[in-house]
Amino acid sequence: MLGFRADRLRADMNRLLALLFHQGVLDEQFLQLQQLQDESSPNFVSEVVNIYFQESERLLKNLRALLIERDLTDYKKMGNHLNQLMGSSSSIGANRVRNVCIAFRANSEQNNRAGCLRALEVLEHEYCYLKSKLHELFQIEQQRVLGAGVRYPMQQN
Amino acid sequence: MWILVGLCLQYKAIHLFSSSSLSPSPSIVSLSKTHLINLRISFLSQKSPSSSSSSSSSSAMGSSVAAMGMVPDSKFHVLAVDDSVIDRKLIERLLKTSSYQVTTVDSGSKALEFLGYDPGNGSIPSVSSNHHHHHQEVDVNLVITDYCMPEMTGYDLLKKIKGSTALRNIPVVIMSSENVPARINRCLEEGAEEFFLKPVRLSDVNRLRPHMLKTKLKCDKLERTSEDHPDSSQSQALEQQQPREQEQSQPLLQQISTSLQDQDRIQSVPLLPTPPQEQEQLQLLPPTPPQQSNNKRKAMEDGLSPDRTRPRYNGITTMV
Numbered sequence: 001m002l003g004f005r006a007d008r009l010r011a012d013m014n015r016l017l018a019l020l021f022h023q024g025v026l027d028e029q030f031l032q033l034q035q036l037q038d039e040s041s042p043n044f045v046s047e048v049v050n051i052y053f054q055e056s057e058r059l060l061k062n063l064r065a066l067l068i069e070r071d072l073t074d075y076k077k078m079g080n081h082l083n084q085l086m087g088s089s090s091s092i093g094a095n096r097v098r099n100v101c102i103a104f105r106a107n108s109e110q111n112n113r114a115g116c117l118r119a120l121e122v123l124e125h126e127y128c129y130l131k132s133k134l135h136e137l138f139q140i141e142q143q144r145v146l147g148a149g150v151r152y153p154m155q156q157n
Numbered sequence: 158m159w160i161l162v163g164l165c166l167q168y169k170a171i172h173l174f175s176s177s178s179l180s181p182s183p184s185i186v187s188l189s190k191t192h193l194i195n196l197r198i199s200f201l202s203q204k205s206p207s208s209s210s211s212s213s214s215s216s217a218m219g220s221s222v223a224a225m226g227m228v229p230d231s232k233f234h235v236l237a238v239d240d241s242v243i244d245r246k247l248i249e250r251l252l253k254t255s256s257y258q259v260t261t262v263d264s265g266s267k268a269l270e271f272l273g274y275d276p277g278n279g280s281i282p283s284v285s286s287n288h289h290h291h292h293q294e295v296d297v298n299l300v301i302t303d304y305c306m307p308e309m310t311g312y313d314l315l316k317k318i319k320g321s322t323a324l325r326n327i328p329v330v331i332m333s334s335e336n337v338p339a340r341i342n343r344c345l346e347e348g349a350e351e352f353f354l355k356p357v358r359l360s361d362v363n364r365l366r367p368h369m370l371k372t373k374l375k376c377d378k379l380e381r382t383s384e385d386h387p388d389s390s391q392s393q394a395l396e397q398q399q400p401r402e403q404e405q406s407q408p409l410l411q412q413i414s415t416s417l418q419d420q421d422r423i424q425s426v427p428l429l430p431t432p433p434q435e436q437e438q439l440q441l442l443p444p445t446p447p448q449q450s451n452n453k454r455k456a457m458e459d460g461l462s463p464d465r466t467r468p469r470y471n472g473i474t475t476m477v
Contacts, residue, residue: 036359041250044250091247093356
């Protein structure tokens with residue numbers, strides 16, 4: 001009975017992952033992260049992703065603050081933030097977020113404020129979507145792990 | 158794969174020398190000795206899937222190799238330098254998975270501090286600069302650094318390391334998220350062993366071991382010869398020249414895969430006198446490389462990283 005549930009959870013997880021790959025939200029690099037997770041480092045993926053969330057939110061906040069500054073918009077600093085966000089997104093396989101950063105960076109290099117504002121909207125949207133999907137993924141994973149833990153004692157009865 | 162090559166070489170050698178009807182010819186003896194060394198090196202460089210099994214197997218291998226006086230039993234120590242928290246975590250995990258001891262720092266200046274860099278030591282020639290108790294605070298076998306860092310770039314760090322007598326023998330690898338051929342060229346010319354494109358993968362990390370082994374072999378050889386030759390610092394400089402010259406003066410090597418090239422570089426450390434016939438035979442062998450062992454240096458020629466089939470920028474044009 002519980003085994004059936006574990007299989008269903010695994011299927012849910014795979015389905016979600018397949019969807020995210022299909023949409024281009026995640027790429028191959030995310031799989032590389034999963035491969036690095038093992039018994040000696042069982043929470044590797046969630047640890048890295050949580051650091052990514054913290055860093056990204058900080059950078060997004062900075063980007064918005066820089067763009068609100070109408071008169072002395074510091075496009076160079078914007079570029080630096082974007083490079084950081086691009087790099088970390090690339091490192092975890094956040095493909096769509098990275099691509100929006102690239103377009104955003106092009107706008108900042110042209111000192112195109114309107115373009116930057118539009119890009120920031122898209123970026124924030126993409127980031128929110130990624131975050132909610134990854135949370136969903138981790139929730140399923142957690143349930144699966146918990147389910148596996150409960151199963152064994154009951155089998156002894 | 159190297160074992161196969163080693164066996165092929167032996168097979169060919171026996172064929173070549175059997176016609177002369179001399180047994181046992183001294184060339185065969187020296188040839189097989191170098192093969193033995195190659196075989197041992199290839200055993201050491203095999204990647205093990207889990208850290209626990211690899212430490213036991215590498216110590217077993219290590220003790221037999223240590224008996225040959227080549228590589229000590231302990232793990233290789235890698236210093237990773239990156240200003241990004243995520244990339245530091247990633248490279249640390251990649252290196253630990255490959256059974257290396259890892260230290261991470263977030264800047265070039267901290268890296269130099271960790272290495273015990275002494276800016277005043279640049280011009281003073283030392284007899285045995287590889288002895289860690291002389292100059293280095295810690296024993297680091299390889300430095301892997303990000304290129305783009307605030308204050309001190311990876312390139313600056315590379316220059317400082319290669320400019321220091323105490324540290325210049327430490328192999329340095331550069332990582333970058335951007336494929337800029339001029340940048341790659343500059344780093345390689347300054348003495349970087351490899352240039353990895355980010356995100357770095359396990360297949361990239363697997364390429365690090367030969368560089369660390371080569372340096373260890375050189376170090377051990379110098380330790381042995383330093384008693385006989387007082388001016389070993391000169392021979393050390395010559396030895397550093399040798400692998401580079403060998404690469405440039407033999408264009409045929411460029412056509413042969415990197416794995417063979419790596420083997421060549423290891424062989425270029427003259428543990429035994431290498432007869433010219435042996436090197437010719439190496440070049441005659443057909444390459445049998447796995448697809449992913451293409452040299453990352455080729456990225457600058459192709460304009461694309463060879464083992465990346467996915468486009469980096471999905472149809473979005475950028476002005477870079």
